[in-house]
Amino acid sequence: MRANLPVVLTARVPRRFYARPTVEVARDLLGKIIVRRIDGVDLAGRIVEVEAYLGGEDQAAHSYAGLTDRTRVIYGPPGHAYVYFIYGMYYCLNVVAEPQGKPGAVLVRALEPVAGIEAMRERRPRAKRLRDLASGPGKLTRALGVTLADYGADLTRGDLTVRDAPAVAPADIVVSPRIGITKSADLPLRFHIRDNEHVSRR
DNA sequence: CCGCGGATCTTCT
DNA sequence: GAAGATCCGCGGA
Numbered sequence: 001m002r003a004n005l006p007v008v009l010t011a012r013v014p015r016r017f018y019a020r021p022t023v024e025v026a027r028d029l030l031g032k033i034i035v036r037r038i039d040g041v042d043l044a045g046r047i048v049e050v051e052a053y054l055g056g057e058d059q060a061a062h063s064y065a066g067l068t069d070r071t072r073v074i075y076g077p078p079g080h081a082y083v084y085f086i087y088g089m090y091y092c093l094n095v096v097a098e099p100q101g102k103p104g105a106v107l108v109r110a111l112e113p114v115a116g117i118e119a120m121r122e123r124r125p126r127a128k129r130l131r132d133l134a135s136g137p138g139k140l141t142r143a144l145g146v147t148l149a150d151y152g153a154d155l156t157r158g159d160l161t162v163r164d165a166p167a168v169a170p171a172d173i174v175v176s177p178r179i180g181i182t183k184s185a186d187l188p189l190r191f192h193i194r195d196n197e198h199v200s201r202r
Numbered sequence: 203c204c205g206c207g208g209a210t211c212t213t214c215t
Numbered sequence: 216g217a218a219g220a221t222c223c224g225c226g227g228a
Contacts, residue, residue, distance in 0.1 A: 051220070060220070062213095070213070087221050088210025094220090107220055126223075138221045180220055 009035065009042070010163045012156050018078030018097050022104035025078075025097040026052040027173060027191050029106055033114065033163040036144040041119050043144050045111025045134050046165065049192040049199045051178045053094070055103035059183035063103035073152045074103045081153040081160060083146060090138030093146050095155060095162070109179070109190075111140045112198040120144070136200045168193055 013032060018025055029047050036043040053061035062084065063074045073082050074096055082094035082105050098104035111134035113120055120133055120143040127133045127143075134140035141147070146160065155162050172194045177186055179201065192199045 053220075062220080065214070068213085084220085085212060086219060088212075088219095090221050092220060109220085136221070142222095178220070182219090 010165060013079075013162045013164055015077075015079045015156055018095065018155075019099050020097065022052045022054050022097040022106060023189070025095065025104075026050045026106040026189070028167065029095065029108070029162070030173060030191060030193055031165050031168040033165050034108065034111060034144070035161050035163055036116075036146070037159040038119070038145055041116055043116030043119055044114045044163075045140065045144070046114055047108060047110075048112050048196045049108075049110035049190070051107040051109055051191070052097075052189040053105045053107060054189070055098070057184070058187070058189075060178065060181040060185070060187075061103070061105070063105070071103070074105050076100060076152070079154065079156050081146075081150050081155055083141070083148055083151045083153075085148060086138070091141040091147055092137045093141050093150075107137060108140065109137045110135045110192070110198050110200045111143075112196065113143070131197045135198045 029050050032047050033044050063071050067075050077100045078096050080096045082096055083091055093108045094105040096105050113133050124133055124143050134143045150160055153160050174192050174194050175188045176190045178190045
């Protein structure tokens with residue numbers, strides 16, 4: 001197998017980026033690059049779809065249950081990974097927002113693959129087309145090899161990081177209700193890049 | 203393209 | 216005991 005092409009690694013997004021209101025962090029994460037280094041290979045994808053899960057009255061948020069073993073990282077310092085296991089089969093990746101002590105997280109729902117695509121395909125052999133590779137929260141964690149071992153990982157350092165990239169123009173951000181939930185289902189907390197092929201539902 | 207059901211197990215009620 | 220921030224393959228249009 002051919003080695004993957006060189007990846008241009010931009011600066012890591014700094015801690016202060018995450019220590020803001022969850023909705024702001026969610027919108028501003030669009031366009032940023034998630035890089036996963038595995039066995040010396042960089043797998044990377046551009047964030048094209050996210051959802052915000054808030055503290056307070058957001059009944060869809062896992063933190064609505066309060067501080068438990070599962071949710072404690074959501075209450076911790078921002079810029080860390082909240083990973084959970086769902087439907088007996090899949091992992092979902094969130095980015096913790098808000099200052100420490102205040103719950104808030106951003107679910108990463110879809111990536112546009114930009115590097116290490118061959119390695120991602122090996123992890124997702126059933127993805128026929130490129131747009132099937134990471135166009136869903138369970139797909140992208142499988143493609144990047146993200147598991148509960150990444151619970152609490154610091155996204156500003158280590159082998160799972162978020163990298164700077166040009167901001168997406170506000171006019172190119174589409175806002176809609178979140179997907180796959182029943183409680184607090186009408187809040188406009190899903191954000192995706194307009195007309196992007198890699199969004200989970202079009 | 204669309205809708206439906208099965209897989210599979212952790213977490214909270 | 217049931218629901219859940221999902222995905223995939225199948226059958227029909």
